[in-house]
Amino acid sequence: MSEPDKALLRKAVARAVAGLTATGRLTIVEVAADGMTVFRIHRDDNGRPRCHYWSLSWEELTSEQAVLRAADPLSADEVVLVCSFPDGAEANQALGWLSEARPAAVFPFTGPVTAVVEDVLASDPLSRSYDLVVMRADPATGRLRLGSKQLFPIGALPGTRSEVAVRCEPGDEYGTAFAVVTWQGREPRLLSVHSAGLTPGRYLLTAELVRPGKVRFTGVPELTRDPRGWADLVAAAPSQLPPRAAPAHLICAVEVCGPDAKVEERLSRVRQVVSFLSAELSGLLRVSLVAYGAHSYDDRSTGEHPVEVAAWQVAPERALAALELLEERGAITEGYPYYPHAAQVEDMLDAVTRRLAASEHVRTVLLTVGDRPPHPARTNRSLILPCPHPHDWRLLVGRVQSRPDTVLAAICDRRDASAHPAWRRLGADALAHLDALDIRGLAADLGLAAPAALPIPFPLLDETE
């Protein structure tokens, strides 16, 4: 085998492979002493060159028709002929038939053509860029978006390395998937997926282009092949990032009028919520506690009990101490007889909005726990007497909602259907029922705690870092 012949052949094959379009076909025919070998090369969906080849002996190729049927040179976009036994009659005869059917350059070469083809295909520059599938999180909302990060551009050669800094959260049953895709227009084509269960944290991922179609990742524990297809992977991607622990202000507004047992239960729920979130957001939670009762319109009353701010933006322990005093006192009796069909919700909202105006802007949750509706600002067909002050609860709820990063939650004694419509406004972001309270679910709805399990099956890319 002469080196110049090999170099010439390799160059010719490499040029022909590089020129292959997405639908193009390259045929290489080697005529040898014992028969003929046909190499058929095309690009797959990822732009990777793929080769199929087959050999036939001269005993099977006794006619021009048989030779042309085996090589099928007319269906190829380009043909390369290689002769490794120029002295053979069958070989020369076959070359003659092939050249006549499809004129092409004939390269003399006595070595194994297979090795040359394999070498060319393994070192073919990328015809499409290779991207790593990642998730990007909106830092403001925590909303997750599935996307990609380029690892290797078009033209990259095997041996090229690329580094990507990623963050991995607890994954799904496959762990974290490192999926590589190419792009066909706007459509991603999955090239490979490998997964591993990783310890959550930051990783500096190194990707090495081993050959077209094969990317090796280092910087993470050993990955194993993942059997999922693209549709399965997309389905596994969540839409929301679990909330990160951040300072939060929980305002618990509790109705402390009505039956003793109900008041006790409401206060008990508040205690559970404060305790849970205190553990979840260790050191980051501030709590306010507001107690409100019923108005009294009766001239037999000695004066109603006003809205009581028992604690404002204090540590959970202090709020729980204030709550204990409310628990010991139970349902308020001052101001009897009370109005039976509504409570001072609108007064409570007024007290809260006034204080919030001067409070620092952290994530704030107003959690109202009670049963009765608010009083309207003016007489209307509800027949509920108007607030004596007269506060407009709709206006005040709107004021709370328009405050940045402030949400409304409610725990109502009654179930959805029988609760007054005002409770849907008070619990605009999360409405729970007193008797069936899922505290973790409620906290997750409010962005104050991670749900029990929210796997992030792809590496996260934080472009702000």
Added chain:
Amino acid sequence: MQSDPTPGPPAHDIAMWGAPGSGKTTLLAALNIALMRRKDDWKIIGSDAASSDYLIERTSALSSGKIFPEASQSLEHYRWTLIGPAERQERRWLRRARPAPPLKIGISMFDAPGGLFSAGPLRPGNGPEIVDDLRRRMMDNLAKSRGLVFLFDPIREFELGDAFDHLHPPLTRLAEKMLETGELRDGMLPHHVAVCITKFDDPRVLETAEKLHLLDSAPDDEYGFPRVSSEDARDLFRALCEVSASGNADMVVNALDQFFHRTRVEFFVTSSIGFYVRPQTKTFDWNDYQNLLPEAGRDLRIRGQVHPINVVEPMLWLGRRLAAGGPR
């Protein structure tokens, strides 16, 4: 309360009816309060001890106790005399003007339990003979009287829709009785009828009147209460009938038109308790006018002062109409 200074029976009788719970008893109590609040010397004087006691009890419950008077449990017959201000006569030549005797309108009012007129039994435990006797007595009284007060409770009509059921049977029986005695005039009953649309203080009634642009206020009303004039009251009545639970309220109007001359029927928009007025402002406030105060359970109290609206006017209208027509 004084006794009637004029001996003898009152010249005219007025009978009152309406569905149970339509506010007949409360209207009677409110009548006395309203007369005392007027500054034109009209007063009501009981003609016998029972009538005086009735008036004292009901008035006290409504004004001081702020509770609704107990509804009538039996047929009750009360007599009062409405005594108006003395009328000045014109001076003639050199003679001094002498005050004329005060205008006196005799009112004999029958307050009957609402269920008496319905077709069904009056009350569990009462035998049919008792009910028949009560109905017979009431029919006699209705036939004797020439003034009728019919209470139409729009809230009850909206929720139950039974006003027609309580109007039509007694009207039919009354017409039958008066046909027998030859007292029908042109095929019509000879009575004057004051239709009182009650519960004007309820937001649902007031808002309906407001939407129809039927509200005005009397310039001399120190509180500035909204009111609906008698000319517009019929329009409000029709509008309220449209939301009747049974859909039969329009037949109430038709029944009145069938049995009475149109000129003898007048509509009044009334409220026995009136609107709530803050003691500090003493002015009607559109933002806070509801005078009913719910208590635990289903009981209702009166929230503030009682300011009856249009409860005297139907009586005076009837009295004057009857007086103008001469004694029976």
